Every structure is written in C-alpha cells, then in structure tokens.
Amino acid sequence: ALLEARAVLDALRSNANSRDRQRPSSTSQPPEAPPQAAADGVLARGRGSAREEGQCQRAEAEAKAAREKEEAAAAAEASRRRCARRIASDRRARRAAGRKEEEEKSIASLRQEADRCAAQRYACSARRRADYLRHHEQALVRGVPQEPPGPPA
16 A cells, blocks of 8 residues: 555656646747636646645655554554563463462472371370370289380380
C-alpha cells in the first residue's frame, strides 16, 4: 500500500513537472489571443494546477496513512510478542513454584513420617522400660531376688 501510494505520488509530481515545462515561460510572448480567451486559459491553468496540487496532497496523505498503518501493525505485533513472552514467563514461574511447593509438601510429609516413627520408637522403648521396672518391682515385693530379664534395649 505504501509503495503504491508513493508510485502514485511520484507519477503526479512528474506529470505536474512535465506540464510546467510545456507551459511557455513568462518572458516569451504568448500568441495573440482575445482577452477573454487569455483569461479563460489562465483560469484553466490555475484550476489544473490546483487540481494537481490537491492530487499530490491526497497522495501524500495516503502515503502518510499507509506508513502510519504499517507502524501501527508493527507496534501491535511487537506488543503481541511481548505479551506472549510474558505469558510464557508466567507459566514457567507457576510451574517452578508448583514444583517447589510439591517439594516442600514432600519434605513436610517426610518430616511428619520421621517424627511419627521416632514417636513410635520412643513409645516402644518406654513400654519396654515400664515392663522391666514392673517386673523388677514385683520381684522385690515378693521378696524373691530375681535377676531381671536385662536392661531394655
């Protein structure tokens, strides 16, 4: 679109330049013409040059609009790319956060399991100690000194 507008603009300018060259210069004497015909010719040339000037201005405006449209399209594409990069970055961050959260949950679960196992071992040891002491007390109460089964493991 921009190239077409530039081509039209160049064609109009070259057309206007060629018409200006074809016009007789102000120093040369125009051929004798009736005064009304001369005035009509001047007006017609003025209208023609105004028309050409208007066409040039329109072509320039079209070229500017095409350039602005291309710039807007490029800006929109750049914005879409930035947005896509940000979305991808957010996704990666969420995945990383999810993995980190899963790792933290796993670690917490393992700690709970270790604490539970330690509590079970402590309870088992405490039960053995209590059994040992009860057996020893019973032996003392009976007055029969017996060798206790041994210290708890």
